[in-house]
Amino acid sequence: MRRGYLLALLASILVGLLYGIAQPSWRYDLSNIAEVTFSLIPLVMALVSLRRSRRDCRWFGSVDSFLLLGFLFWFLGEFTWSFYALVLRVAIPFPSLADVFWLAGYPFLLLGMVSFVSPFRTAITQGHLLRALIVSVVAVGLIVSSIVVPVFSLSTDLVGNAVSLAYPLLDIALLFAGLVGLLLFWGGKVARGWYWLTAGAILNAVADMMFAYLTAAGAYYDGHPLELLYALGYVCFALAVYESFGGMLQ
Secondary structure (H helix, E strand, C coil): CCHHHHHHHHHHHHHHHHHHHCCHHHHHHHHHHHHHHHHHHHHHHHHHHHHHHHHCCCCCHHHHHHHHHHHHHHHHHHHHHHHHHHHHCCCCCCCCHHHHHHHHHHHHHHHHHHHHHHHHHHHCCHHHHHHHHHHHHHHHHHHHHHHHHHHHHHCCCHHHHHHHHHHHHHHHHHHHHHHHHHHHCCCCCHHHHHHHHHHHHHHHHHHHHHHHHHHHCCCCCCCCCCHHHHHHHHHHHHHHHHHHHHCCCC
């Protein structure tokens, strides 16, 4: 097993065990530390990949730059959330500055994915787009049925509801781009990276849907098991950079 996959597997097992055995009183601090730590993994991968691509004069240096900025904003979102929780020890407002950082990361990640496939755009068929669109439309339908109706009936905070809805919709945008890339490169080595991108988008979408519902219902708390989905999502995005956008550590 290659080193990158071994490290990802060990990290995933470790965080799962910690969430499983930690006392409820410890899980608050554990969850905040774990999320910041895991958000660093794709950021570091993108940084190493960017340095490597510039050194080798590879064409996807701009791709790495966009991904780096996207993961940097996501890390800042996690850091801000944990700063509220661990340093200020205050109830975390929603929406907050953390949401600004998280939402700001999506456009850069999308730009990175689009920039990667742009040189191959003539090979993208209507079939690729149609299949990716069908999956995305189904996912949007799930969001509407599982979030829009229940959340807006549970909460009258229009700004908070809009922010809650923005996350899974942006996750679907990542999913659509990921599926197009996956179908385009299907059967080749590069496809493995797009598989992980797609998996990360799915994990994020599911986690964001659950977060929106639990927040509206007043049932979310730091250390909730759904946070494991976010941690695993970061692992998937790191593996995507490892496979398709950098190939370092191999």
